[in-house]
Amino acid sequence: MLWVRERPGANIVFRGARVLDPTEGIDATLDVRIDDGVISAIAESVDTNEHRVVDAAGLVLAPAFVDPHVHLRTPGREDEETIASGTAAAAAGGYCAIFAMPNTDPVLDSAATLGALAEAAERDADVPVGFLAAITRGQGGQELTEMAELADAGAAAFSDDGVPVVSAGLMRRALQYASITGRPLALHCEEPSLSRGGHVHEGSVAAELGFAGYPSVAESVMVERDLALAAYEEQGIHLLHLSAAESVAALRRARDAGIRATAEVTPHHLVLTDEAVRSLDSNVKMNPPLRAERDRLALLDALRDGTVEAIATDHAPHARHEKEVPFEDAPFGVTGLETAFAVLHTRLVRPGLLPLATLLERMSAGPARIFGLARPRVAVGAKADVVLLDLGREWQVREESFRSRSPNSWLLGETLAGEVALTLAGGAVVHER
Amino acid sequence: MTSIRLVNDELRPPGPPPRRHLISVADLRRDDVERLLDTARTFESALDREVKKLPTLKGRLVVNLFFESSTRTSSSFELAAKRLSADTLSIKAAGSSVDKGESLKDTALTLGAYDPDVIVIRHPQIGAPQLVARVTEAHVVNAGDGKHQHPTQALLDLYTIQQQLGRLEGLHVAIVGDVLHSRVARSLIQAFALVGMRCTLVGPPALLPRGMAAEMTTDIAAIQAADVVYVLRMQHERMEAGANYVPSLREYTARWGITPERLRAGQKVMHPGPMNRGVEIDPRVADSADALVEAQVRSGLVVRMAVLYDVLTGGPVGVEALAAAEVA
Numbered sequence: 001m002l003w004v005r006e007r008p009g010a011n012i013v014f015r016g017a018r019v020l021d022p023t024e025g026i027d028a029t030l031d032v033r034i035d036d037g038v039i040s041a042i043a044e045s046v047d048t049n050e051h052r053v054v055d056a057a058g059l060v061l062a063p064a065f066v067d068p069h070v071h072l073r074t075p076g077r078e079d080e081e082t083i084a085s086g087t088a089a090a091a092a093g094g095y096c097a098i099f100a101m102p103n104t105d106p107v108l109d110s111a112a113t114l115g116a117l118a119e120a121a122e123r124d125a126d127v128p129v130g131f132l133a134a135i136t137r138g139q140g141g142q143e144l145t146e147m148a149e150l151a152d153a154g155a156a157a158f159s160d161d162g163v164p165v166v167s168a169g170l171m172r173r174a175l176q177y178a179s180i181t182g183r184p185l186a187l188h189c190e191e192p193s194l195s196r197g198g199h200v201h202e203g204s205v206a207a208e209l210g211f212a213g214y215p216s217v218a219e220s221v222m223v224e225r226d227l228a229l230a231a232y233e234e235q236g237i238h239l240l241h242l243s244a245a246e247s248v249a250a251l252r253r254a255r256d257a258g259i260r261a262t263a264e265v266t267p268h269h270l271v272l273t274d275e276a277v278r279s280l281d282s283n284v285k286m287n288p289p290l291r292a293e294r295d296r297l298a299l300l301d302a303l304r305d306g307t308v309e310a311i312a313t314d315h316a317p318h319a320r321h322e323k324e325v326p327f328e329d330a331p332f333g334v335t336g337l338e339t340a341f342a343v344l345h346t347r348l349v350r351p352g353l354l355p356l357a358t359l360l361e362r363m364s365a366g367p368a369r370i371f372g373l374a375r376p377r378v379a380v381g382a383k384a385d386v387v388l389l390d391l392g393r394e395w396q397v398r399e400e401s402f403r404s405r406s407p408n409s410w411l412l413g414e415t416l417a418g419e420v421a422l423t424l425a426g427g428a429v430v431h432e433r
Numbered sequence: 434m435t436s437i438r439l440v441n442d443e444l445r446p447p448g449p450p451p452r453r454h455l456i457s458v459a460d461l462r463r464d465d466v467e468r469l470l471d472t473a474r475t476f477e478s479a480l481d482r483e484v485k486k487l488p489t490l491k492g493r494l495v496v497n498l499f500f501e502s503s504t505r506t507s508s509s510f511e512l513a514a515k516r517l518s519a520d521t522l523s524i525k526a527a528g529s530s531v532d533k534g535e536s537l538k539d540t541a542l543t544l545g546a547y548d549p550d551v552i553v554i555r556h557p558q559i560g561a562p563q564l565v566a567r568v569t570e571a572h573v574v575n576a577g578d579g580k581h582q583h584p585t586q587a588l589l590d591l592y593t594i595q596q597q598l599g600r601l602e603g604l605h606v607a608i609v610g611d612v613l614h615s616r617v618a619r620s621l622i623q624a625f626a627l628v629g630m631r632c633t634l635v636g637p638p639a640l641l642p643r644g645m646a647a648e649m650t651t652d653i654a655a656i657q658a659a660d661v662v663y664v665l666r667m668q669h670e671r672m673e674a675g676a677n678y679v680p681s682l683r684e685y686t687a688r689w690g691i692t693p694e695r696l697r698a699g700q701k702v703m704h705p706g707p708m709n710r711g712v713e714i715d716p717r718v719a720d721s722a723d724a725l726v727e728a729q730v731r732s733g734l735v736v737r738m739a740v741l742y743d744v745l746t747g748g749p750v751g752v753e754a755l756a757a758a759e760v761a
Contacts, residue, residue, distance in 0.1 A: 207642035210559055210580030210619055215643075280560035324538050326558030328579065 001154030002097055002128035002373070003121035004087075007428035009037020010384060013048045017056035017388065021063055021378040022357040023365045032061060034384045037427020042380055054422065056388060062360045063376035064096030064387040064423055066367040067337065068186075068264055069161070069240060069312035072129070074120070075113075076105025080406050081317040083117075087126040088403040088431075089315070089337040096376050096385035096425035097368070098337075099130045102139070103162040109134040109145045111153040118154060127425045130156035130371065132186060135174050141166050144177055151181035156371045159186035161240055162287075164222055166192060171226065175233040184262075184370070186238040187226050189247070190288070194218035199328050201274040201289045209277065211328070214289050220246035227254040227261060236260035238370050241314050243269050243288035245298035252307045262370045264312035265299045267340045268410060271347045272296075276410070282323045282330035283410045286316070303362055304354060310367035311359075313340050317406030335409045338402055343411060345391065345418035356391075388422040390433075395419050453744040454573040456562045457582045458623040466627055470592050472739035473732070480516070480735065489742060490519040493550040498540070498565075499576070500526040500556040505706055505730060506576050506585075510553045513737035522549070537561055538568055545569035550745055554578070572744040580616050586705055587620035589736040591628060593729050594661060597701060602629040607656040609635045609689060610665030610713050611678075612649075613642050617705045618665060622647055633659065636689060639678045653689050657697055664691050664704045667713040686712055693717050701725055 014032045019042065026042075033041040033049065041047075067090065073081040081089075090098045100117075102108035108117065114131055121129045133155035137143045139162065147158060158178055165171045165187070178185050195218035200206040202213025223239060227250060230237045242248060242263050254261050268286065273293050276284045284290060302308040316333025323330050341363065348354040365375040376385035397411040423431040454460075479487055495514040499507050507523065514521045524544070535543075537556070544552065545568065552571040554562050559579040566573040577583040595601050606625060612618045612634050622645075625632040633648045633655055634641055641649045656662045667685060679685045691702065692715040702714070702724045710716045718724060 202643055204644040204646055207645035208619065210582075210616060212580075213643065280563055321536065321538075324564075325536060326556070326560045326564060326579075328558050328560075 001156065002130045003118045004125045004128040004426055005122055007426075009427040010034055010424060010429045011036060011049070011051040012424075012429070013046060013051045013053045014056040014061055014388065015053055017059055017061035019061045019378055020357065020360060022361045023063075023375060024377055024379055026378060027357070032378065032386075034424070034427075037384050039378065039380055039382050039384055039386075042378065054388070058390075058392070059421055060389040060391060061378060062387055062389060063364040063378060064385045064425060065094045065341065065363040066373060066376065067095050067098040067313050067315070067340075068238075068310055068367040068370055070098045070100050070315045070337065071103070071317065071333070072100040073317055074104060074117070077319075080319050081404060082124065083120050083129065084124040084126070085403060085405045086315070086317075086337070087124070087129060089335075090127045091423050091425060091431035092403050092420060093337040093339070094341050094387035094389070094420040094423050094431075095127055095337065096387075096423065097128045097130065097373060099132060099156055099371060101159060101161045102132050102134045103160075107134050107138050108132070109137050109139070111146070111149045114150060114153045114155060126430045130373075132157045132159045132161070134158065135160045135165055135185060136170065139163055141170065144170070144174060147177055147181050147183075151183055155183065157183045157186050157238065159188065159240070161186065161188045164188050164190040164192065168225060168229065172229050172233065175229055175235040175237070179233070179235050184236045184238045186240055188240050189219050189222035189226060191218045191222045194221065199285065199289070200277050201291045203274055203292050205274040205277055209280075211277070216244035216246055216291060216295065219244045219288055220250060223247040224250050227251070227259055230261060231257070231259045236262070239263040241266050241269070241288060241312065242299065242308060243291050243295060245295045248298045248302045248307065252302070255307060262310065263302075263308045264310040264367065264370070265303055265308050266312055266314045267336055267343050268334060269299055270296065270303065270311075271343060272410070277327075280327050281410070282325065282327050283334055283408050283412070285327060285330050285332055286314070286334050287332035300348070300353065304358060309362060310370055311340065311344070311362045312367065313337050315404075316408075317404055318408045320407055323408050333408070335402070335404050335406055338404060339397060339409060339411050339416065341389070341420065342395070342416035342418040343414075346416045350417060384424040384427045386424050387420060390419045390421045391417065393417070393419040452566075452570070452572055453747060454562070454566050455584050455740055455744055456566065456573060456575045458584045458587050458620045458627065461584075461627065463627050466588065466591065466624070469588055469736070469739050469743055470595065472742060473592055473735040476735045476738045476742075486516055486518055488518045490514070490517040490745060493519040493745060494547065495519045495521050495551045495553065495741060496544055496547070496549040496571070497521060497523040497576075498544065498552055498554045499524065500554070500561070501577065503555055503576070505733065506555065509730070509733040510574075510576060510737050513734055513741055516734070517738055517741060519550070519741070522547070537564055541565040541568050545571060551741060574740055574744060577616055580614050581619060583616040583620050585733070585737055585740055586617050587624035588740065589729060589732040590621060590663070590703060590705075591624055592732040592736050593703065593725055594701075596732065597725055597728060598660065604660045605631040605633070605658060606661045606663050607633045607635050607659035608663045608665065609653070609656060609691060611640045611667055612636050612645070612665065613640045613678075614668060615665050621663065637679045637685065653695060656691075656695060656700075659700065661701045661703060662691060662696065664702060664714050666705065666707065667709055682712060689713070690715060691718050693721070696723075699723065703729060705729070
């Protein structure tokens with residue numbers, strides 16, 4: 001279930017846009033009319049019905065994006081992000097729906113907390129928000145949350161993101177119990193006895209710089225364990241922020257064997273490697289860490305062929321003073337909502353490494369599928385969840401222009417190609433440049 | 434003074450040179466290393482005089498900011514600055530505002546308000562010197578940051594090897610012990626490569642960093658082939674029960690301890706100190722004529738004088754200052 005504040009549906013006509021909806025099989029220059037927030041006409045020429053007309057010549061109109069993995073820091077760290085600021089950032093990034101992780105303070109592990117958040121979202125959210133609830137109480141890894149009640153209250157899925165479910169026995173119980181809710185478990189795969197103390201991918205860069213290593217195998221052994229348990233219990237799982245080639249290989253084998261497993265990858269793991277850590281910039285510190293080039297290429301391959309079907313930002317705002325410390329002292333995590341499309345368009349689509357249609361699918365229909373959300377589409381009768389993209393427009397990532405309350409982007413100062421010109425979410429205009 | 438090369442006016446860079454730091458050996462080129470060692474030799478000859486103080490850095494302020502305990506490095510930097518007539522301010526983390534939870538950034542900003550010319554920093558976290566360089570106007574010298582770098586140690590070791598063996602290029606050094614947790618080893622590996630020396634890392638499997646671009650072996654017999662055996666300190670905290678880097682200190686000593694029996698006659702032995710006699714190094718080795726430990730400490734003083742001089746004067750460009758000192 002998603003929550004958003006109520007807003008009047010838009011009445012708008014896009015004139016001469018390149019309409020690109022890979023799942024609907026459309027790629028043509030067309031007019032699109034939206035009446036009261038619903039797409040009412042798609043044709044070479046449509047009547048304006050006296051609506052506002054947007055000249056979209058040279059721009060791409062596509063299904064808006066869905067982010068399966070965002071940290072809104074609410075409740076508890078409203079200095080870093082709020083529902084209002086986080087959803088404004090999402091709107092600016094072209095998103096029509098986002099899913100927030102439960103590792104807040106307090107942890108979202110009860111229907112009461114979920115109810116309070118839902119109420120806040122109905123008041124403050126620019127973009128529809130879904131909430132994941134914790135798998136274990138307080139994310140403590142000891143006792144299951146009341147998943148049935150949480151599901152009834154509208155929890156989108158269950159996750160202890162930020163920390164793994166260490167006990168295999170408890171993970172099995174979680175899979176068994178979650179089956180009655182029909183909601184997937186979204187898993188942060190990390191074997192803590194292998195990653196312990198690690199800040200940087202274990203490889204030549206960590207060896208040279210002296211950082212404690214966080215090896216790929218710390219992720220992949222947990223991926224293998226969870227896939228084995230999911231197979232045994234015949235339950236679906238979603239693997240969060242994959243980073244290692246071995247994890248991708250395990251996922252591919254599991255999917256070939258018919259196990260219901262989905263996965264996501266972040267823009268930073270698709271674009272950067274551990275070489276970026278040489279800067280010692282705490283804005284390239286995240287969990288899982290940036291890995292080697294072979295891992296990055298494996299993730300890109302998996303994204304292309306659909307083994308990994310979603311791009312997730314893992315948008316993780318942190319206060320400036322908490323990141324302005326030596327690398328090892330800094331918390332894990334970077335922001336991403338406002339730069340995800342532009343950076344992937346610039347670094348992957350433009351150089352010919354990823355087709356634009358694939359990128360759009362993995363940012364929209366792919367993640368929508370994971371949590372059972374109706375896929376945003378450009379089709380007559382559909383609620384207007386669309387994004388207007390100016391692919392040629394170059395812009396510089398600057399702290400002052402962020403809607404997010406936190407400045408911890410790894411792209412500060414970079415010039416990116418591809419700007420979100422306008423976002424419609426749930427039928428309303430939520431962002432316009 | 435013949436060892437310092439003068440640079441023609443027209444070859445000088447226009448305007449004031451950029452702020453110079455010494456943060457990592459990776460930032461140095463071979464000619465930087467040669468210049469620093471030359472300068473250190475010049476200072477060494479100056480120290481033979483009856484009055485050992487040079488007026489070279491008179492009126493300059495050198496702040497020593499030590500967030501980790503250190504005897505030889507902090508005393509050596511302090512004495513180096515004093516020998517060059519700089520004012521010094523030494524701050525230890527214990528008893529300072531750091532105890533009250535002040536962030537490194539704020540400590541650096543506070544000290545930066547005194548306009549120090551050089552901040553020498555030792556800190557348990559990788560990258561702390563870069564952070565200080567970013568938020569202050571001072572020249573920053575890294576006196577050890579976590580497991581990352583200890584560039585003045587590497588320079589003083591090169592100085593010692595050159596002094597004792599007469600050359601650097603072509604020599605072979607075996608570094609033995611806990612390479613994984615050693616900033617000294619990381620700096621040395623880069624420094625040896627820079628001057629054309631061969632380096633082999635020897636130690637227990639879990640203490641050799643995976644992915645390190647270097648020759649590595651677990652076989653202690655490999656030290657036989659080296660001209661110099663460089664012994665790393667075995668840190669007791671790594672040996673705590675449950676850490677399991679090695680099963681026990683006893684087994685480490687039996688397998689990788691440097692004993693007279695494992696050395697070839699005439700092989701030189703170095704150690705960055707402080708030594709654990711009877712653990713990584715047999716006392717007979719530590720006390721032998723082939724152990725260069727005291728020479729290393731002596732080299733530390735002149736090399737750190739050279740480093741302070743170099744970051745402040747821009748190396749050969751500022752050679753007049755040293756010439757003036759010679760006159761004085």
